[in-house]
Each structure stands twice: as C-alpha cells, then as structure tokens.
Amino acid sequence: MTPALAVQDLAIDFQSRRGQVRAIDGATLSAAPGEVLGIVGESGSGKSTLGMAIGHLLGAGARRVSGDIRVDGRSIFALDEAGLRALRADELGYVFQDPMGALDPTRRIGLQIKAALGGMATRMGIASVLKDVGLADADRVARSYPHELSGGMAQRVCIGIAVARRPKVVIADEPTAALDASIKSQILDLLVRRCRATGAVLILLSHDLYAIRKCSDRVAVMYAGRLVETGWTAAVFARPAHPYTVMLLQSAIGRERSGGRVEPIPGAPPVLTGRCQACAFAPRCRWTEQACTAVRPEARCVADRDVICHRAESVMGAAR
Amino acid sequence: MSTGIRMPFHGEALARAATMALAMLIALSILGLTTSFFGSPTALGGPPLSAPTQGYPLGTDQLGRSLLPRILAGIRVTIVLSSFAVMIAAMVGSLLGILAAYLRGIVDEIVARLADLMFSFPAILLAILISAILRPGTPSAISAIIIVTLPIMIRIVRAATLAVAGQDFVIQAQIAGAGIGRILALHLLPNVAGAIVVQAAYSISFGMIIESGISFLGLGVQPPGASLGSLLHDGRLYLSVAPWLVFAPGFVLAITILSVNLVGDGLRRTIDPVLE
Numbered sequence A: 001m002t003p004a005l006a007v008q009d010l011a012i013d014f015q016s017r018r019g020q021v022r023a024i025d026g027a028t029l030s031a032a033p034g035e036v037l038g039i040v041g042e043s044g045s046g047k048s049t050l051g052m053a054i055g056h057l058l059g060a061g062a063r064r065v066s067g068d069i070r071v072d073g074r075s076i077f078a079l080d081e082a083g084l085r086a087l088r089a090d091e092l093g094y095v096f097q098d099p100m101g102a103l104d105p106t107r108r109i110g111l112q113i114k115a116a117l118g119g120m121a122t123r124m125g126i127a128s129v130l131k132d133v134g135l136a137d138a139d140r141v142a143r144s145y146p147h148e149l150s151g152g153m154a155q156r157v158c159i160g161i162a163v164a165r166r167p168k169v170v171i172a173d174e175p176t177a178a179l180d181a182s183i184k185s186q187i188l189d190l191l192v193r194r195c196r197a198t199g200a201v202l203i204l205l206s207h208d209l210y211a212i213r214k215c216s217d218r219v220a221v222m223y224a225g226r227l228v229e230t231g232w233t234a235a236v237f238a239r240p241a242h243p244y245t246v247m248l249l250q251s252a253i254g255r256e257r258s259g260g261r262v263e264p265i266p267g268a269p270p271v272l273t274g275r276c277q278a279c280a281f282a283p284r285c286r287w288t289e290q291a292c293t294a295v296r297p298e299a300r301c302v303a304d305r306d307v308i309c310h311r312a313e314s315v316m317g318a319a320r
Numbered sequence B: 001m002s003t004g005i006r007m008p009f010h011g012e013a014l015a016r017a018a019t020m021a022l023a024m025l026i027a028l029s030i031l032g033l034t035t036s037f038f039g040s041p042t043a044l045g046g047p048p049l050s051a052p053t054q055g056y057p058l059g060t061d062q063l064g065r066s067l068l069p070r071i072l073a074g075i076r077v078t079i080v081l082s083s084f085a086v087m088i089a090a091m092v093g094s095l096l097g098i099l100a101a102y103l104r105g106i107v108d109e110i111v112a113r114l115a116d117l118m119f120s121f122p123a124i125l126l127a128i129l130i131s132a133i134l135r136p137g138t139p140s141a142i143s144a145i146i147i148v149t150l151p152i153m154i155r156i157v158r159a160a161t162l163a164v165a166g167q168d169f170v171i172q173a174q175i176a177g178a179g180i181g182r183i184l185a186l187h188l189l190p191n192v193a194g195a196i197v198v199q200a201a202y203s204i205s206f207g208m209i210i211e212s213g214i215s216f217l218g219l220g221v222q223p224p225g226a227s228l229g230s231l232l233h234d235g236r237l238y239l240s241v242a243p244w245l246v247f248a249p250g251f252v253l254a255i256t257i258l259s260v261n262l263v264g265d266g267l268r269r270t271i272d273p274v275l276e
Helices: A047-054 A081-091 A109-117 A123-132 A138-143 A151-163 A181-198 A209-215 A233-238 A243-250 A290-294 A312-318 B013-034 B067-103 B105-119 B123-134 B138-165 B168-175 B180-216 B228-238 B244-271
Strands: A005-016 A019-031 A036-040 A062-071 A092-095 A169-173 A201-206 A218-223 A226-232 A300-302 A305-307
Touching (some): A019 A062, A036 A181, A047 A062, A047 A169, A047 A201, A081 A092, A081 B168, A092 B168, A109 A138, A151 A181, A169 A181, A181 A201, A201 A209, A218 A243, A226 A243, A305 A312, B067 B228, B123 B180, B168 B180, B180 B244, B228 B244
Parallel strands (some): A019 A226, A036 A218, A169 A201
Antiparallel strands (some): A005 A019, A218 A226, A300 A305
C-alpha cells in the first residue's frame, strides 16, 4: 500500500542574513492512510518546518538540501506550480495554532469554506462542513466574520476547512495550544474524529505529550531536525528507546508525583549550521559514550522501534 | 458586534465638520461650473483690480475677471487634479507595495530601493524638475503629484502587507489552491485597504500642496485655466493694491487642505483605532 505521506531523508536549510541554519537534518517518516501520527519535540526541533515543508509552503529563505517528500506517492518537489496548487487543494489540509490568524478577517466564514471546497461548493455543502464539526447553527456561522466567533468555534471552522476536500493528509500544528483549557480536549477529539471519518492521515505536531498519548496511533520524537524515535504510541511511552524521549517523558508536566520534582532537560537544543556530524543530543545526554560525539547515528530498528541512537538497547533496557 | 449602519465618523466632531466643509466647497465649485449664478471665471470686462463689491463678491483681477468664479473653478481643478493623481499613485503603489511584501526577495529589494530613491529628492524640487522636463501644464502637475506621493504609498502598503502576509490565513489560501493573483486581490488587498484609504486621504492633501506649489511657480495649470495655486501666482504681483487676490484663494486653499487632513485623521481613527 502506498503510504499517504512519505518523507525520505529530508534536509532543509534556511538562509538568513546571519548565515545558514539547518532546520531539518535528515528526517525520515511515513504514514499509512487513516492513521494518527503524533510528532513531539521541544520548540525549535523542526516540527513546524517539517509540517510546512510537506505542503511546499516554506518561504523563499528555505532550501532543500536533500531528500524527498511524497504525498500519496507523488513527489512534491517534482510538481510544477499548477500541480502543486492542485495537490495542496486536493490532498492536504492544515490546522494552525491560532484559528483567528488562520481565517481571513475580511471574509465571511461561508465564503472561506467555499474557497476550501473549490468550485463545486453549494450552500448545502457549506452547511454540511459546519454541521460535521459540531456547529449546529450553520447558517448563522456561515454569515459571520471570524471576529464574531469564539476561539473554539473558529478552530472548529478551521478543522472543517482542513478536511472539507477529504484530503489524504491533515497537518495540525499545535491545534489546541491557543485555546481555552476547558475545550482543548473537545477540539482535539473532533480533529481526530473528522480525520478518521474522512480517511485522512493526521500529522499532529505538538509538545503536549498527553494529547499525543491520548489520540495518536504512532508517535515520532523530533530532535534537532531528525525524527530520533518512531514507534507505536503505547510502546514508546512505556519503554522509550531514545534518551531524549526518556528525558522528555520525565519532564512532562502532570506526571509528577506529590512531593516529586519535574525534571527539566538540561541545556538547550543545538542550532545546526550544516549536517550534524555526531549525535545532536550527545551534549545533553546521560548515556553519552565516545561513539556518540564522533559518529553520526543512523536510523535502525531496535525491537519494535525505529530509533536514531548508538545506545538504544541500553536505554531501552534501563526502562522498567 | 454591531451590524447596523453607523454614521461615518461616529464621535468625531472635527472630522464631521471637515467633511461638511469639503462637501460644501465641492458643491459650490460644481454650482460655479454648471450654473452662471456666480458668473464666468474667464469673462473679461469688469473693472480691473476692483475691491469686493456687490457685482464682484470677491473683487476682480488685473484683467477685470471676477475672482469668485475663478476660485470656484480653482477649487475644482485643485481637488480633481490631486485626487486623480493620487488615485493613480494609490493603484500603482498598492500593487507594488503588496507585491513587494508578499514576494519578498529580489522584488521587494528593487521596489523598496526604488521608493527610497524617489524619497530622497525633496518633493517640491522633484515636482519642479518634472514640470520642467515635461513642459509646464496640467499633465506635468499630475505626474509630479504621482511621483511625489507614490513612494509614501508604496512604503505604507508594503508595511501593512508585511504584517498581514505572515498570518496563517494567507497560507490557508495557498492550501486551498489559490494562486498569487487570488491571494493578492482577495486576501491581501482587502486586509490593507484601510491603510490605503487613509494614506490616500493624506496624499490628496499633500498633492494639493504640491499642485499649488507648482502652479504658484507658474509650472502647473496655465492661464486662462485656474487652480488655487495659479490664482496665488497671478495675484502676488498686486499684493499691495489688491490683497484679496491672494488672501481669498490662499484662505480657501488652507481650508481645503485642512479639511482633507482632518478627514484623513477621522478615517484613520475609524479604520485603525489601534494607531491612536
């Protein structure tokens, strides 16, 4: 079966006035139709860049160094402008962090949904998009401007827009981070439900480990532009194979016991200027050995996991 | 959110007064143009340099032409010239500013440097230069206003677009399959239209100053036509014997420019209250 999304050894540089920065450093990833894939990692790990790269939506400063991205078997780098536009419209959906910023303040909701649906939009079609995301008063919402909606309603609209054309891949970048805490899980449930209903792969970019654990089938952990560990969500959470995953889980808020401490990961993620020649996590890692600072680890399969770590076996063994 | 129709410039007494003043000036000049109620702006034959009398409410000039209809004609010329020029500047400036801010890179670099270059000449000097090159007359006054107001328009629109173009809804439009034309026209333009309108109002008043300046120097509107600036030009020779020839058009010019500026302020406060 063709994966709905396949990222192969992708490397992306950003050219800025201060020099070159490697944002994605050999990311490999694939997602089967209908699955929910969570991508976790701290700020600056390259999650958002990866998400935008999938739609070929990175600005002029970004340059692909190597690798490929295939959406439904088609390389996005091989398409011309018209093909790319068609691919975005037909196969991709995005949900952003701030729903207010994702809706054009000068256009009514109905019109924006119509644009997302493409040429064949009818009033019924628009209403059904809104009803499917739990907005019962579809006519009123369709007539509204974005500022007339609450944040939660606006994010529902955005989810509706993202899945309107039944895309193959939906990319959600921190879809609940800007929302009121009381509706976060509702909106996340809705997003997952709509993606499963339309058969879209959901790529959920987040640093909310609990959200990821709750709703993703598989999880990929991103660090310094690479996906350092990928596996079934339950397995990764139970027995992490990469030191970064271990420390990420330990630092998660909500897991602490009474009287215990939340352990932050010491240090900060590196800013790469080119291909990392060793393990990017080595300076912050407690399992570091000589090979870690000398040899760039490659992806390998350890037990049920794809992991990029020289010491994955020991790390996995250490977990209870 | 209120959806009812609101009076323009709600709570803006000055802007309202200015709008009324402007409307009155325009109405008067239209009356002067379409009826002979105020007399003809070009008819000779009155007593030369007459002080205001019953037959000539604002006096006459050195050729015996009644000043009032000439001022009314001048208002029209000044407003129409400036507005027409600014309309062109606004269209070109909006297109360039939006394109530059959206595309960034080399296009942005070229447009921004071009605007800087145009900016670096003193406005009046540039206007005189253009008039001198193009031969004095109305077209050169229009060109001068366009060239002088264009860089400001480009900068304002570019800055406004930069703030908008980074928002996710532009990406959302791309994802919906929109091409550059659609994004520019349907998403970016409406979101910066407020800034364009406000800047256009200021540009019109600036344009009037430029036009008056050029015409005062004798490089703009040529006789027997009249603009407020050319009336000042004609009247300055007789300042000591017939001061009304300078005071009346000068006063009207000041009121017109002040009104346009106040309308611009009101527009800005109405459209973008954050700036206050």
